[in-house]
Amino acid sequence: MTPAPTAAADLPPGIERRRFDGRERLATRGDRVYGEPQDDEGWRVWDAGRSKLGAMLELGMEPGFDGDDGVLYLGAASGTTVSHVADFAGPTYAVEFAPRPTRDLLAVADVRPTLFPLLKDARAPETYAHVVEAGLDYVVQDVATRGQATVALRNRRFLAPDGRLVAAIKARSEDVLADPGDVFAAVLDDLRGGYEILDTRRLDRFHDDHLAVVARPRPDDVS
Amino acid sequence: MSGHNPGGSGWFRYADPTDTDSAAAVINEETAEQPQDWPAEAVRAGVVDGEDDYYHALHEVTLQATRAAVRERETSTEQQLHHSIAAMDDAERTANELAERVVEWAGSLAGDDREPPADGIDGVRTVAAWTPETPAEERVVSLAERTVDLDAERAALRSFVESHAPTVAPNLAEMAGPVLAARLLSLAGGLESLAKKPAGTVQVLGAEDALFAHLEGRGPSPKHGVIFTHEYVRGTRPDDRGSAARALAGKLAIAARIDHYGGAFRQSIHDDLDDRMATIRDREDEV
Numbered sequence: 001m002t003p004a005p006t007a008a009a010d011l012p013p014g015i016e017r018r019r020f021d022g023r024e025r026l027a028t029r030g031d032r033v034y035g036e037p038q039d040d041e042g043w044r045v046w047d048a049g050r051s052k053l054g055a056m057l058e059l060g061m062e063p064g065f066d067g068d069d070g071v072l073y074l075g076a077a078s079g080t081t082v083s084h085v086a087d088f089a090g091p092t093y094a095v096e097f098a099p100r101p102t103r104d105l106l107a108v109a110d111v112r113p114t115l116f117p118l119l120k121d122a123r124a125p126e127t128y129a130h131v132v133e134a135g136l137d138y139v140v141q142d143v144a145t146r147g148q149a150t151v152a153l154r155n156r157r158f159l160a161p162d163g164r165l166v167a168a169i170k171a172r173s174e175d176v177l178a179d180p181g182d183v184f185a186a187v188l189d190d191l192r193g194g195y196e197i198l199d200t201r202r203l204d205r206f207h208d209d210h211l212a213v214v215a216r217p218r219p220d221d222v223s
Numbered sequence: 224m225s226g227h228n229p230g231g232s233g234w235f236r237y238a239d240p241t242d243t244d245s246a247a248a249v250i251n252e253e254t255a256e257q258p259q260d261w262p263a264e265a266v267r268a269g270v271v272d273g274e275d276d277y278y279h280a281l282h283e284v285t286l287q288a289t290r291a292a293v294r295e296r297e298t299s300t301e302q303q304l305h306h307s308i309a310a311m312d313d314a315e316r317t318a319n320e321l322a323e324r325v326v327e328w329a330g331s332l333a334g335d336d337r338e339p340p341a342d343g344i345d346g347v348r349t350v351a352a353w354t355p356e357t358p359a360e361e362r363v364v365s366l367a368e369r370t371v372d373l374d375a376e377r378a379a380l381r382s383f384v385e386s387h388a389p390t391v392a393p394n395l396a397e398m399a400g401p402v403l404a405a406r407l408l409s410l411a412g413g414l415e416s417l418a419k420k421p422a423g424t425v426q427v428l429g430a431e432d433a434l435f436a437h438l439e440g441r442g443p444s445p446k447h448g449v450i451f452t453h454e455y456v457r458g459t460r461p462d463d464r465g466s467a468a469r470a471l472a473g474k475l476a477i478a479a480r481i482d483h484y485g486g487a488f489r490q491s492i493h494d495d496l497d498d499r500m501a502t503i504r505d506r507e508d509e510v
Contacts, residue, residue, distance in 0.1 A: 114278060126231075126256055127254050130249075131233075
C-alpha cells in the first residue's frame with residue numbers, strides 16, 4: 001500500500017519507521033517474539049527501550065547496514081534484538097553463554113532460517129570458529145561481562161577488512177564503582193589495540209550507563 | 224585457498240551436514256583457531272549443493288546442537304541444586320505465611336470446647352486434626368492440611384539438597400553444611416564462579432544490599448552474608464564474629480576451589496579451619 005513514512009530517511013533497508021498507536025516506531029518485518037505490536041503488513045515494533053541496537057538507530061547512529069549483511073551477534077540473550085537483526089540482515093550467528101535465555105533464543109531461531117543459535121562463550125571464539133564464517137560485515141556485541149574490549153578484540157577475526165564492530169559497552173560490567181566516563185575511556189583505549197573507533201554515543205536516554213561504539217578493524221596486526 | 228587450513232576445519236568436515244545428530248555433536252565439541260569462508264568451502268568440498276543448501280543445513284544443525292547443549296547444562300546436578308534450594312525457600316516462606324493465616328482464622332473458631340491453636344506449624348497440625356462442624360471450619364481445616372503438606376514438601380526438598388550438595392561440591396558441603404553450600408553456589412552462580420571468587424566476596428555473598436550501601440558511604444561494611452547461618456559465625460561472640468566470618472570465608476573459598484579444580488575430599492583444610500576457630504574462640508575465654 002502506501003510506502004512507509006520516512007521521517008529520518010536514512011534507515012537501512014529492512015528497517016522502517018511505522019505508525020503504531022499514533023506514534024512513529026522503528027520496526028522490522030518478521031514473526032513476533034515478545035508480544036510487541038505488529039501491523040497487518042507484518043511489521044513489528046522494535047522497542048529501543050529493550051534493545052541497545054534499537055536505541056542506537058533511534059538516536060540516529062548509522063552503522064551502515066545494507067540489508068543482507070552477515071552478522072555475528074555476541075550476547076544474544078533471549079533473542080529480542082537478534083530477532084530484529086535476523087529480520088533485516090543475511091546470515092546471523094547468535095552466540096549466548098547462559099542456558100536459560102538460550103532456551104528462548106531457540107524458539108526465535110526456529111522460525112528464522114538464517115538465524116543460527118550457538119550456546120558458546122564469546123570470550124572463547126575458537127569454540128565456534130569452526131561454525132561461524134569469516135569475512136562477516138558486522139560483529140554486534142552486547143555482553144555484560146568484565147573485559148568487553150577483550151571480547152571485541154578476540155572476535156575481530158570474524159570481520160571482513162571493511163566490516164564493522166557495533167558494540168554496546170556497559171560501564172557497570174567493568175566496574176560498578178568507577179565513573180562510567182572513566183570506564184568508557186579505558187574500554188575505548190583497549191579497543192584501539194585492534195580497531196579504529198568511528199563513532200560513539202551514550203545511550204542513557206534508553207539504557208543507563210551504556211556507550212554505543214561503532215568501529216572498524218585496523219588492517220595492520222592480527223587478532 | 225588450499226584444501227587444508229592451519230587453523231582447523233569447518234564443522235562439515237567432521238560429519239555429514241545432513242546427519243543432524245553427529246553434526247550437532249561436532250558443533251558443540253570441535254574447535255578451530257581461525258574462521259574461514261565456510262559456506263564457500265562446503266560448496267567447494269562438495270558436501271552441499273550451494274550456499275542456500277549450506278545455510279539450510281547449518282540452521283538445522285545449530286538448532287539441534289544448541290538444544291542439546293542447553294538441555295545438558297540445565298539438567299546438570301548443579302542446576303538441579305540451584306532450583307531445589309530456591310524451591311525449598313519458597314515452600315518454607317509460603318508455609319509460614321499460610322500457617323499464620325490458619326492460626327489466626329482457627330483462633331476465631333476455637334470456641335469453648337477447643338484450645339486455640341499454638342503459633343506456627345505445630346498449631347496448624349492441631350487444626351488439621353479437628354473434625355469440622357461448620358462450612359467455615361471445613362475450609363480452615365482443609366487449608367491447615369495443605370499447609371502441613373507444604374511443610375512436608377519443604378522437608379523433602381531439604382533432604383534432596385542435603386543429599387545432592389555433597390556430590391556437586393564435597394569439600395564445600397562438608398565445611399558449610401549442605402544447605403549453606405547450596406546457597407553459596409546459588410548466589411555465586413555455580414561452582415565455577417564460586418571457585419573464582421576471592422574470600423572477601425564469599426564472606427559477604429548474600430549481603431549485597433549492605434555491601435553496596437557501604438560502598439556508597441551509607442553504613443558500615445558488612446561482616447558476613449549468608450555464612451552467618453554457620454555455627455562458626457553465629458555461635459561466636461559478636462566481638463569476634465568478624466574474625467570468625469573472615470576465617471570461615473577464606474577456607475570456604477579454598478574448599479570451592481578444591482571442589483572445582485580437583486574434586487577429591489581433603490581432610491586437612493577442614494582441620495585447619497577447626498584449629499583456626501579454636502584460636503578465635505579462645506580469646507573469649509581469656510577475658
